Amino acid sequence: RGESSESRGALIVFEGLDRSGKTSQCSRLLSYLEGLGHSAELWRFPDRTTTVGQMVSAYLSNDLQLDDHTIHLLFSANRWEKRSMMEAKLRAGTTLLVDRYSYSGVAFSSAKGLDIGWCKAPEAGLLAPDLVLYLDIPPEKAVERGGYGGERYEKLEFQKKVAQCYKVLEDSSWKVIVCFILSFLAIELLTGFLLPTLDLCHLVAHHQESC
Numbered sequence: 001r002g003e004s005s006e007s008r009g010a011l012i013v014f015e016g017l018d019r020s021g022k023t024s025q026c027s028r029l030l031s032y033l034e035g036l037g038h039s040a041e042l043w044r045f046p047d048r049t050t051t052v053g054q055m056v057s058a059y060l061s062n063d064l065q066l067d068d069h070t071i072h073l074l075f076s077a078n079r080w081e082k083r084s085m086m087e088a089k090l091r092a093g094t095t096l097l098v099d100r101y102s103y104s105g106v107a108f109s110s111a112k113g114l115d116i117g118w119c120k121a122p123e124a125g126l127l128a129p130d131l132v133l134y135l136d137i138p139p140e141k142a143v144e145r146g147g148y149g150g151e152r153y154e155k156l157e158f159q160k161k162v163a164q165c166y167k168v169l170e171d172s173s174w175k176v177i178v179c180f181i182l183s184f185l186a187i188e189l190l191t192g193f194l195l196p197t198l199d200l201c202h203l204v205a206h207h208q209e210s211c
């Protein structure tokens with residue numbers, strides 16, 4: 001390991017359908033990394049605590065009706081308002097485990113029929129993830145897990161479209177993890193991808209643009 005002043009944290013993003021296990025795996029990975037002595041934090045988008053995030057939350061719970069483009073930009077704005085804090089954390093050496101990010105933004109909005117190029121545009125300039133862990137679960141299996149609440153997107157037909165839209169977005173930063181393997185091998189699998197990424201972060205000086 002290099003000098004601590006030269007090392008930054010890694011930006012690790014979890015993506016997947018609702019009920020794919022992102023939140024659980026994020027927490028497990030956090031404990032694991034902390035056990036290894038890494039500084040790490042759990043983040044999630046949407047971050048419902050901000051003013052923008054409260055609008056997003058009201059939209060998701062059907063208390064607020066918004067045009068599809070408008071809500072798309074609010075989701076993106078919610079990432080932009082956290083960008084400088086994320087960068088500061090990463091520079092200070094803290095690894096961020098982020099539950100949903102730009103890929104959710106593009107997949108969910110393009111699943112509604114919005115142009116994919118238009119959906120990607122406001123994401124340009126956000127911090128690029130070092131690693132995206134995509135938890136791959138068939139939509140029918142996700143429904144079986146139960147726990148779909150009453151939120152706007154938690155319906156099987158829509159989740160099927162989202163799954164198709166996610167597939168188009170896969171790039172070299174992605175590791176696709178098949179969900180039924182995950183329950184047995186989660187930490188081993190994840191850390192097989194993760195630890196090399198953490199090492200790499202000590203060498204990478206700058207973040208690239210995302211999307």
Ligand code: 2DT
Nearest residue numbers: 045046075100101104105108109153
């Ligand atoms: P959670 O259930 O994980 O809180 O997500 N979504 C999320 C979007 O449509 N665009 C985005 O940019 C993000 C981050 C996915 C709430 C829902 O919001 C969707 C599910």
